[in-house]
Amino acid sequence: MQILEPRGNPSQLMRWLAPPLAIMLTLLAAAAIFALLGKSPLQAFYVFFIEPLEYANGWSELLLKASPLILIAQGLALGFRARVYNIGAEGQFLLGAICASGVAIYTDGMTGWWILPAMVLAGAIGGGLWGALPAWLKTHYNAEETLTTLMLGYVASYLLSWLVGGPWRDPAGTNFPQSILFSEPAMFAPVFEGLRLNSSVFITALAVPLFWLFVSKSFMAYQLAVGGEAPAAARYAGFSARRTVWVSLIVSGVTAGIAGAAEAAGPVGQLTLSLSPGYGFAAIIVAWVGRLHPVGIVLSGLLLALIYIGGEAAQVSMQLPSAISWLFQGMLLFFLLGADAFVDFRLKRRPLKLWLKDRAKEQEA
């Protein structure tokens, strides 16, 4: 049988080469899938990756989608580095959108510069609280955050569907499950006339250097990293494991909440059931493909956004199923995790019996 044997000293170069490698493998696998579907892989790649960027509108859409992905992934990466696995950013994103929409709905008809900042703040608080809940469950009841964050995501989506189907349903909306359209003071202004890209992209543009500064310079981020790398060393140094959990989950909740607020007050302009195209989950992939590094995340966020809009284009011009974007995302994560596994381990062929017998001895040796 073949087993994975840990490498003594994993190569740092290969760790950074793993994402490009995973991208190439994804493209190869995608080419095979296109061929099986009877489409020309070259044409498909053109539609996916080149065509969207030939027009200003494509670039606008790219940044519009990359912005929330990058913002959420920055927050997630902070926790992932501390080995706090928040996989419920989708729920925190929805809570952020809900809270921001609440502000927009109850201030409808008013004017004032403060409405939009209040919505962003409400989104941050909503997302932050949705992250704080699993932190509380983890620190007080030792409930695994991977499960609680994921499950709270479902709670958030049911909360959303109750709100848009009940109290917040647009009275003039012919019973569609959606809120009123937000008025202008409750919306991010477009950056360029006629394009959907809005000024919320500047929040992300500001967040990236802030996260970079935080990660590379702050004592707090150092403590988080020690807690993730060597929990016993963190205990030895007196760094609080509880605080690590609280900070990781609240920060990632806040970034997801802000992204949700920006989505509701941006391209969507109202609270609807289909508010999120799965940004909260895609951001997990963005964080890992970006190697949890603030700059790497920018690059991987752009890539994932391209896959999103390329997928939309392929649906239209090549009649490919809409699941194709998800397929790409899934393959990318799969190949990346696979490549990572081979950075840390090597394949070794050994007879099973021998392996079982000598494993204990080998660990000694």
Add this chain to the structure above:
Amino acid sequence: MSVPLSPPEIPPRLALWHVTKRYPGVVANDDVSLAVMPGEIHAVLGENGAGKSTLMKIIYGAVQADEGHLVWNGQEVRIANPAAARHLGIGMVFQHFQLFDTLTVVENIALALEGRFDLKTLALQVRAVSEKYGLPLDPQRLVHSLSVGERQRVEIVRCLLQNPQLLILDEPTSVLTPQAVRKLFDTLRQLASEGVSILYISHKLDEIRELCDRATVMRGGKVTGETDPRQESAASLARMMIGRELPVCSAPPYHGERRPVLQVQGLNFRNEDPFCASLFDVNLSVNAGEVVGIAGISGNGQAELLAALSGEQVSRPDAVLIEGAPVGHLHAGQRRNRGLAFVPEERLGRGAVPAMTLAQNYLLTAHRQPSLRRHGLISRTRAREFAARCIERFDVRCNGVLAAARSLSGGNLQKFIVGREVMQEPKVMIVAQPTWGVDVGASAFLRQTLLDIARSGVAVLVISEELEELFEICDRIGVLAGGRLSEPVPREETDAEQIGLLMAGTQQQAA
């Protein structure tokens, strides 16, 4: 193929000819030859890193030599894996036992055997072998309830059941009381008298002089001498082993004020885990200017006491006092703010973060230095400067401040961690197993460092399994056994014999 042996006498049980093993960047064994006769107790003496372990792994089939020959009872052999070694009749007792806590003695032994057997017959065999060789063992006892000495017996009996012609023991006495060491030696002599050859790996000179017929001394992967250890002095063996005189520590008298700095009063800790130790009414006082040692075998409450002292485990506020102030309820970081420094037994993963650089690891406890942290931001430049100072002052051999902690040898990492803690100018310094796995030169340096900071007015507490070390540097020595700490007595008023009895005290009740 057989290699003809020139003198037509009895062939050696095992002979190694010109064995060389290279690893990337290092020659672990360089042209090593040695021969063990039937019934001979043969020492392999050397420091950590001298190549002893690699050589034993080659003999036991865990690694393959790049060059050279192995001759077993006159026949050249190739030992592909440990199973092949066992088939030839080679048994090995590892330094770290490989037993399952939740299984009985006989079940553990059964796991290592090949072929069919039934547990009842095996239990009878275990009892027979253990009685024959003075290794009393109850085959039905669960391993977790055994003392360390008894666990070692399980390992030895497991080897003996396979009727070995050669038994390899790797640092077998590192966890034994002086009394248990003597019993082990009796067993080994009996085995040798029956013709079993013994390879005895150690760095303890006195033991080797007492027990062994021959000694092969290794340094830096090479054989530096082969001798009859009974004809040598400890000093002459040490010269062969480390290439110079054995360094000695100097303990000047302390003239400062003798006030208690670290006090422990009625510390209890009930451990829920049945495989871990509890603490019962531990009392201790360490004064400024003195080194107090706690002897005892790990697993008797050492880890629990250290966690309670460092703050990784909190307790009643007045159970631990620093300079008279209760700190039992404070966590590790808060106790450091009050002047506590701690060097844990696990250097990688607890005392240092393996994947981080030395500069980053310097920050782990040194972030309290005001110039290193301002407004929540850390100064990487200053951290590098301080780490460089630590490396220079404590003679840490490494590739500079950006070397990953895991790239350092055990001794150098220990020097770095001790240096980092000393540079915090603590009032209390607690050190666990200061020289575990550290070579002789670095050990002497570390011991002298501890003495020096004590004499500068720091209260130093050392927890160690090495009695010789404690007698070398401590002013007072106590014993932690079964979770109870004996009153530390001045070094001059006790000896290894007495300490050894205290170490065994509660264990023998349990056995």
